[in-house]
Amino acid sequence: MTQHQSPQTMKPATAAKKLGVYLEATPADFREGAVSRAELNQLQAEPPQWLQDLRANGPHPRPVVAAKLGVSIAGLARGGVTEALTTEQIEALKQEQPEWLIKERATQAEVRKETVRIKKKNAEKAENTERD
Template identity: 80%
Template structure:
């Protein structure tokens, strides 16, 4: 019995997500085919011009837009942003700084602070749990 290795492939939507690009803005041949893990690795290692342009100028998918604005994806939805945005549109939003964006950035900052506080509390708790064990030895 011989084991035959098949190249693992993924749908274009999955590959676009892994590449951090908006699928609808990719070339037609990318959208219509399947992408192997080898092809994905090649695209990541040496991105073609179309991929470089998409990463630099957009349109960007919502997770990238949210990250560039410093807010959550839910914050984008609450702000009424449901479409992919270009880098230019993102920069315009930052410059304009509407009230919803200011509020969402503050919310995101609070969430990050709380995450740090919880991690520190868990680390302290783990340290306290280790100390009795050290004393027993």
């Protein structure tokens, strides 16, 4: 006796996160139903026009906005950015270079530098342990 498994599905919010798009900007039929793993794979392999447009123009979710600005999500919040932004709005912020953005980019650069330093230190430590 073989059991037929139902396809694995996810909430629209999870699918939107995996696609890197802002859920509220997706079409209603996407937001209202469950998304199967196969549907998600199809959307990733052959994005429909609405998905291409969202990825290109936004509005973008906070993780995407943060990445495009070169800051952390917490840095966005400290800068007062709590809503999804369009590509145009992100480009305007890059041009304006508000003080908070300059500060948060510097903070992010320091965090990255420290992460590299720690990885290097740990790699050297592991290498020395292997030798002993």
